Amino acid sequence: MATRLPMHGEKTVVDHITVGLGKIATALRSQAWEGGTARRLTPTQGHILVLLAERAAKAVRLNDVAGELCLTAATVSDAVITLVEKKLVKKERSAEDRRALVLTLTAAGRREASQITGWTEVVQAGVKGLTPAEQTVFLRGLTKVMHSLQEQGVISVARMCAGCAYFQPYVHADAARPHHCGFVNKPLGEGQLRLDCPDFIPGSEADQPRRWQEFVRGGEGH
Ligand code: SF4
Numbered sequence: 008m009a010t011r012l013p014m015h016g017e018k019t020v021v022d023h024i025t026v027g028l029g030k031i032a033t034a035l036r037s038q039a040w041e042g043g044t045a046r047r048l049t050p051t052q053g054h055i056l057v058l059l060a061e062r063a064a065k066a067v068r069l070n071d072v073a074g075e076l077c078l079t080a081a082t083v084s085d086a087v088i089t090l091v092e093k094k095l096v097k098k099e100r101s102a103e104d105r106r107a108l109v110l111t112l113t114a115a116g117r118r119e120a121s122q123i124t125g126w127t128e129v130v131q132a133g134v135k136g137l138t139p140a141e142q143t144v145f146l147r148g149l150t151k152v153m154h155s156l157q158e159q160g161v162i163s164v165a166r167m168c169a170g171c172a173y174f175q176p177y178v179h180a181d182a183a184r185p186h187h188c189g190f191v192n193k194p195l196g197e198g199q200l201r202l203d204c205p206d207f208i209p210g211s212e213a214d215q216p217r218r219w220q221e222f223v224r225g226g227e228g229h
Pocket of ligand 1: 173187
């Protein structure tokens with residue numbers, strides 16, 4: 008009897024999305040590598056510059072950089088040595104805690120970071136092709152996937168609205184802007200949910216599960 012070949016239909020939508028996310032990650036890695044080669048930076052060094060640029064003028068602890076990028080402190084430390092030698096990053100003792108090392112970009116580092124952020128343009132071009140409704144659904148889906156990765160301990164705490172002490176899900180009757188950000192004291196639409204907000208403050212352990220459930224349940228009813 009002939010062996011039956013696997014059919015496309017045997018894969019679930021979960022399988023297809025997982026493959027798609029893997030391809031996007033590969034595209035980003037290859038862009039990061041090409042951009043880094045042109046500037047003689049490794050992807051890790053490039054990611055550190057971008058992360059510091061996103062924190063604007065705020066100094067970031069070396070250990071926090073490691074946590075955000077899911078890297079060991081030793082790996083980040085090695086990359087930072089090179090960035091300091093290239094005069095792109097300044098490393099100094101924290102004013103608040105002399106035991107901690109904090110990092111900031113130099114003026115040359117800021118210029119370099121603005122070039123590097125172009126690495127993500129290939130993905131941005133694809134996302135811009137989605138309709139506004141598709142973008143909103145995609146953003147909500149990403150929020151949920153990132154929450155799961157966080158719960159599984161694969162990524163550090165993401166600075167996203169759904170985990171923020173300022174976030175109040177579904178407190179407004181306006182379906183276009185049902186959430187509220189207590190930091191800016193303004194309603195937020197689904198398409199305005201942040202995945203990496205500089206003003207994020209982690210919600211308390213007691214409040215967080217309730218806030219997350221309200222966010223998930225509210226979305227199911229809309
Ligand atoms: S402070 Fe930032 S993360 Fe927190 S609710 Fe407001 S926009 Fe979202």
